[in-house]
Amino acid sequence: MTEALATPPQKQLAADKTSLITGSEAIAVACKLADVDVITAYPIRPYDTVMQYVAKLVSNGELDCEYIVAESEHSQFEIVKHASAVGARVFCGSSGVGWMYAFEALTVTPALRIPMVAMVGNRALDDPGAFGVEHNDALAVRDLGWQLVWVDSAQEALDTALIAYRVAEDRRIFLPCAISCDGAFLTHSQALVKVPSQEKVKAFLPRYDRGDLLLHPDNPITVAPQVNEDWLMEIRRQTAAAMDRSPAVIREAYADFERIFGRSYGNPFFEEYQTEDADVVLVGMGTLSNPVRVAIRQMRQEGKKVGFVRVRWFRPFAAEELAATLGRFKAVGVIDRDFSLGSPYRSGVLATEVRAAMYPAPNRPPIVGFICGLGGREVTVPAVREMTESVYLAAEGTTQPGTKWIGLRE
């Protein structure tokens, strides 16, 4: 960390190269730039494209790592978990039911303070069969100590992967990080991406140093002993404290990122679009930002002051900051590309979380929840307009704040 901060900003580092690549390929390139040591793969659409690119980088001699095709997602995540315990930088990933198949490994990874970085190519949980995006897969680990971030462009995917290593491997954190990329809309869509030079990445990303937690004959520790009721609570609290430190470390990483790479993401936790003078806003995660932005531009031409807040980091959740921001508007609509059956107000996960964040806030505008775009169904511009209408009605006090399913055949 200190090593990276000490890099003189005035030093001229090699320039970026621009490539036309998909979100998956962008993350594979980040693995190469981060000099990842162990990578495990298992096929499931749509995330598996990242491993196809990784495999090609390995076979072409561009990425020097142990690349293992596992026999299940459970093993895939267990293998890298153990590689990380002996000090290797690791990468892994999955989608939908594959991510759920690894669930046991996912639960122990943060508890062991393993700074794994994973990609989730968000996908519906079959059955019934569906390849398209839904956020329930990644969201399933929201309580366990995973840092969760949603990105909406290939550039952001690459940059966030580098930031994820920097944050996860920070000794103050040592918690895993999953980067969510919407299936198809991001994993498979090409865009022009600035690929930074190896030199810049070196300046940004220090080596992974497991320190006193390293499993090695020179440091013969017993990892994950049987603690029972005597110590489990204290250890959980330590993990919670690491998560509590995460926002500051994330901020630090984004600031350094801007200094070294010259690209800024503004507020790391959420991105605001045309909110300055907005009456009402929509809130959402991932690539639905694209149709939302188009719809907002249309509506603004018609004189409607609509804005959008795209949540990036779901864990840690920037509750106070988000509540302060959302408190400025007359009403808020939260778009969930997920579901949480039987939850309060029958909302999705994000809306439930936003409501909880708003409760202690001095200004609490009405919140309408929307469930939209499940199973990869497109979130269309008319759908965004329809949602906005409901938010306006809530602002006027004409509708009860509840949850609406949008774009549904009744």
Added chain:
Amino acid sequence: MAVSDRELAELVQLRPTQTLDAFKGVKKLPLEEFFTSGHRTCQGCESSLVMKMMVKAAGPRTIVLGSTGCMYVANTTYYSTSWVVPWMHTQLGSSGSAGLGTAAGLKALMRKGKIKDEPINVIAFCGDGGGADMGLSAISATLTHPDYNVLILMYDNESYANTDIQLSGSTPYGANTTFSPPGKLKRIMHHRWKKNMAGMMAAGHPTCRYVATVCMSFPVYSMNAVRKALSIGGPTFIHSLDPCPKGWDYDPMLSHELGELAVTTGIWPLYEVEEGVFRLVGKTRDIADGRLKRLPVRDYLLKQGRFAHFTEDDIAYFQSKVDETWEKWLVPGVIPFKKQIEEDRPPA
């Protein structure tokens, strides 16, 4: 064109292993312990003896991974761990992945010059529940990787012992476990035959360079099997049969005797498969060569409470099944194909 040995070596880039010569007898064993006091296993627990001897054989430059079970729960109580070498828990079905991941991590870091290059033993152990049932696919996968030096040792106490003795795929026919208690209608609740784990691993994984069955009633052979596996390198597998006083229900002082009886009754054949070459070992070999008479299984069964509900018919059935493994199997006690298949071969 097939890959040459040289090309394969380049692809695999197996790291060098430690050279661990065979111990020449009990009196030549080192005194130094790497699994010491602090554990809470039952009196007479043979599995904990396996841990002790396994790591004594491996030596200090070893990393041990252990899946959930008695050898985790009873051995690593916080603040009183018995492990002198680095040790890490892995999930119940993950011994194969734990060994693979640890070996892969070390290999990558050494190759890339990020840590000192030296041969470090990697041993991942599992119980029969964690290995022969839940972890089968991960172990199988690991044994197909020629690239990593990792020994998987399955300690088989023939039940899910830690969770209060439930039957596993490795529990012998008819045994009384908490999931298979004899009752008024059904005397025999568990009527599946024990899985042949070592044979399956050897036959199914030509990449696996060493497979052995062991039993700590024969400690020097068993420890030398560990040393051989680690020295040969690549993926290797050892299956040990461990009498368990709690699960098998007998006086703890009988542990060693029961292990020996498992071998002399022919229920637990000792063998090694080294680089594809099969060899019966010790008393098993004596039985096969006719130097030792196979003892009746009743000598073994009746010493254990888990078979106390057996009738004479049950014992006779058990005996007939064991006889079959010796008389009809292609390789006694190991390969369950009947010898008939040789006769079926069409004339040349």
